[in-house]
Amino acid sequence: MVRVILIGYMGAGKTTVGKALAADLGLTFYDLDWYITMRYHRSVPEIFAERGEEGFRDLERRMLHEVAEFENVVVSCGGGTPCFYDNMEYMNSLADTVYLKADPEVLAQHLKMGKGKRPLIEGKTPEELETYIQESLQAREPFYSQAKYTIDISVLDTFTKIDECVRIIREMVGV
Secondary structure: EEEEEEEOOOOOOOOHHHHHHHHHOOOOEEEEEHHHHHHHHOOOHHHHHHHHHHHHHHHHHHHHHHHHHOOOOOOOOOOOHHHHHHHHHHHHHHHHEEEOOOHHHHHHHHHHHHHHHHHOOOOHHHHHHHHHHHHHHHHHHHHHHOOOOOEOOOOOOOOOHHHHHHHHHHHHHOO
């Protein structure tokens, strides 16, 4: 039985790498945010608007506990998932956790392309975005660093490099 959970800041490529890893291993892929959207028939921004961040994080925790119990899966979590409740400890108890680490500048470039889809950064200017990423990444690093494995994905911006990331993760987790 294989369980791999990818964590990291928003824009780090957890979904892209997760899909590629799951396909390579012949496993089922779940993006936790998509799973929540499917279960509740609301987008993450809609849930944030209706319940606030605290309400969303409680819902996210419950859905994490559901998805993390599945067998033979690759799961990508939202950027904040490891930072709330006992989520990081819980994920480590069930799965091989992999932190996709990236420099703030790389994350800012990735997020500038699609920031309208992310409630925590929506409406921020480029300068505000970079400051926000640096500050929140610093606050989240103690949680992210609890992952069993870390890979620096700052240079993984092409499909060839994504394949390399998949190869490295497979070697790290032994699958």
